[in-house]
Amino acid sequence: MAEILVLVDHADGAVRKTTTELLTIARRLGEPSAVFIGSGYDAARDTLAQFGAAKVYVAENPELVDHLVAPQAEVLAQVAATAQPAAILLASNPDGKEIAARLAIKLESGLITDAVDVVAADAGITTTQSVFAGGYTVTARVTHGTPIVTVKPNAATPEPAQSTPVEEKVAVSISDTAKRARIVERAARGESGRPELTEAAIVVSGGRGTGGDFGPVEALADALGAAVGASRAAVDSGWYPHAHQVGQTGKTVSPQLYVAAGISGAIQHRAGMQTSKTVVVVNKDAEAPIFSMADFGVVGDLHTVLPQATEEITKRKA
Amino acid sequence: MKIVVLVKHVPDAAADRKFDEADYTTDRVSVDSILSELDEYAVEEALKISDAGDAEVIAVTMGPEQAQDAIKRALQMGADSGVHVLDEALHGSDALATSQVLAAAIEKVGEVDLVFTGMASTDGGMSVVPAMLAERLQLAHVGFVGELTLDGGTVRARRDADVTETVEAALPAIVSVTDQINEPRYPSFKGIMAAKKKPVQTWSLADLGIDAGSVGLSAAWSVVASVTARPPRTQGEVVTDEGDGGAKLAAYLADQKFI
Numbered sequence: 181m182a183e184i185l186v187l188v189d190h191a192d193g194a195v196r197k198t199t200t201e202l203l204t205i206a207r208r209l210g211e212p213s214a215v216f217i218g219s220g221y222d223a224a225r226d227t228l229a230q231f232g233a234a235k236v237y238v239a240e241n242p243e244l245v246d247h248l249v250a251p252q253a254e255v256l257a258q259v260a261a262t263a264q265p266a267a268i269l270l271a272s273n274p275d276g277k278e279i280a281a282r283l284a285i286k287l288e289s290g291l292i293t294d295a296v297d298v299v300a301a302d303a304g305i306t307t308t309q310s311v312f313a314g315g316y317t318v319t320a321r322v323t324h325g326t327p328i329v330t331v332k333p334n335a336a337t338p339e340p341a342q343s344t345p346v347e348e349k350v351a352v353s354i355s356d357t358a359k360r361a362r363i364v365e366r367a368a369r370g371e372s373g374r375p376e377l378t379e380a381a382i383v384v385s386g387g388r389g390t391g392g393d394f395g396p397v398e399a400l401a402d403a404l405g406a407a408v409g410a411s412r413a414a415v416d417s418g419w420y421p422h423a424h425q426v427g428q429t430g431k432t433v434s435p436q437l438y439v440a441a442g443i444s445g446a447i448q449h450r451a452g453m454q455t456s457k458t459v460v461v462v463n464k465d466a467e468a469p470i471f472s473m474a475d476f477g478v479v480g481d482l483h484t485v486l487p488q489a490t491e492e493i494t495k496r497k498a
Numbered sequence: 499m500k501i502v503v504l505v506k507h508v509p510d511a512a513a514d515r516k517f518d519e520a521d522y523t524t525d526r527v528s529v530d531s532i533l534s535e536l537d538e539y540a541v542e543e544a545l546k547i548s549d550a551g552d553a554e555v556i557a558v559t560m561g562p563e564q565a566q567d568a569i570k571r572a573l574q575m576g577a578d579s580g581v582h583v584l585d586e587a588l589h590g591s592d593a594l595a596t597s598q599v600l601a602a603a604i605e606k607v608g609e610v611d612l613v614f615t616g617m618a619s620t621d622g623g624m625s626v627v628p629a630m631l632a633e634r635l636q637l638a639h640v641g642f643v644g645e646l647t648l649d650g651g652t653v654r655a656r657r658d659a660d661v662t663e664t665v666e667a668a669l670p671a672i673v674s675v676t677d678q679i680n681e682p683r684y685p686s687f688k689g690i691m692a693a694k695k696k697p698v699q700t701w702s703l704a705d706l707g708i709d710a711g712s713v714g715l716s717a718a719w720s721v722v723a724s725v726t727a728r729p730p731r732t733q734g735e736v737v738t739d740e741g742d743g744g745a746k747l748a749a750y751l752a753d754q755k756f757i
């Protein structure tokens with residue numbers, strides 16, 4: 181069976197959930213090989229085996245961590261040249277997309293981004309995308325070279341399948357051109373104790389309607405084990421960090437449940453959450469456009485509705 | 499210093515965007531179009547540098563006839579000149595072909611120190627063209643830039659990707675900016691009048707030495723197999739809070755097994 185390369189998305193070896201989703205998808209397409217680039221492989225080993233990697237290519241080198249993505253694209257191209265995979269899967273996040281873009285040029289291969297599903301069809305590996313703010317569903321195939329696909333978070337439910345991967349060390353040689361953009365400082369990931377926004381199964385977001393008090397939004401999020409999101413209006417007002425912005429110029433989320441509180445539903449906001457499975461809205465204006473996409477909505481003041489919901493949920497869980 | 503800003507003319511996101519029925523390409527003709535909002539931040543960042551010192555700002559676009567409106571807007575904001583790559587053969591080009599054409603255009607402009615782009619177009623939204631350009635031109639690329647300083651021959655940028663990073667790169671470089679970086683100016687009346695006299699060149703694929711067979715829909719390295727309009731989300735139950743809205747919300751979530 182042909183190899184399917186999966187680029188491991190990790191922070192110092194802590195494997196992110198999207199990678200376990202990619203490995204699950206890769207198992208349906210062929211034989212999954214994980215490509216680990218960076219440092220901290222020891223911490224990643226068990227997770228990659230648990231989700232069925234048949235092989236792991238390991239490229240550990242500090243120069244890979246000190247520069248923006250170009251060196252990673254070189255390593256991945258190097259691995260692809262020998263492995264001759266049937267497809268290469270990466271996470272649809274900023275780094276993943278930039279690596280995929282460079283790889284497409286290096287391998288002279290077609291690229292599909294932001295897939296919400298990837299299947300093996302008679303005609304070849306076929307992707308599904310949701311475009312124009314979710315208004316259309318598009319299926320597509322790569323017709324030239326090795327299909328390179330970036331996949332959105334929550335495209336699959338990670339299914340464990342224990343394996344004993346063969347480990348292959350990759351000798352890393354990085355060109356000078358790839359070292360042109362140097363990372364001089366990296367902020368730590370924010371530690372809120374909540375799930376990561378793009379990976380979370382439930383997201384509770386607040387907008388201008390919070391009036392600056394995210395307390396009720398955070399409390400509901402915690403009762404549901406959810407991540408917290410924000411509209412740009414809330415971020416621009418300085419009420420919540422930009423890293424939590426959902427939308428066209430923020431994060432794209434695709435959770436099982438999205439709760440929008442005090443958010444009107446501008447197209448730029450919808451672009452970031454339109455593929456959510458279930459949408460719940462709390463807004464005091466019955467005419468707010470966001471209601472048109474609500475599976476359930478409450479017309480009311482979020483400052484009373486959210487705390488009551490939180491209390492009720494806590495009671496039900498007890 | 500020479501700065502190129504890549505601008506794109508896109509269907510207005512607020513209008514009803516659709517696909518061409520015949521070949522599944524984005525309908526760029528019958529739908530209202532504008533300069534991609536996200537490119538205005540790129541134009542602004544280039545103009546800030548030229549306001550502060552000596553820089554020539556050239557707006558470059560590729561697209562059909564109406565794409566000149568994107569250039570016009572950049573010139574009205576204050577760019578010095580424009581280049582419009584226009585060729586029938588370009589219809590339906592994928593990101594790979596687009597990056598091939600734009601890379602050739604940047605090389606033809608010549609001796610470019612900085613290339614600014616938006617973080618994504620508001621239509622295709624792939625965010626891959628800038629990195630492809632960097633790969634083709636063998637330049638540094640810093641994407642998702644929310645803050646930029648230029649210090650002699652080095653750019654220092656805050657990159658707001660999954661985590662926030664500070665990145666340094668020597669010029670020449672390609673920088674893609676986010677909507678956090680600045681507040682784009684509106685064209686002034688003077689700017690609108692001045693734009694009419696600014697030079698805009700139109701280049702064909704032949705001018706760029708690109709074979710028409712290597713671009714366009716038929717040369718794309720991926721194909722769309724199907725396009726389905728998603729039925730608009732049907733609105734579910736909406737209740738008005740009469741003191742029990744929160745409890746009803748919790749009941750719904752329990753019903754859907756979220757609790």
Ligand SMILES: Cc1cc2nc3c(=O)[nH]c(=O)nc-3n(C[C@H](O)[C@H](O)[C@H](O)COP(=O)(O)OP(=O)(O)OC[C@H]3O[C@@H](n4cnc5c(N)ncnc54)[C@H](O)[C@@H]3O)c2cc1C
Nearest residue numbers: 387388389411412413427428429442443444449464465482
């Ligand atoms: C280039 C560009 C990129 C953009 N990118 C993004 C993006 O990534 N993400 C994003 O979100 N936006 C983005 N925007 C901004 C977008 O257009 C909207 O301005 C923004 O989403 C509005 O945020 P909001 O819904 O919180 O605020 P508003 O539109 O002001 O809505 C507030 C809502 O809260 C309700 N409300 C008020 N008080 C209460 C209360 N007490 N209880 C309940 N409801 C209440 C009101 O009825 C209203 O519906 C972008 C805009 C541009 C031009």
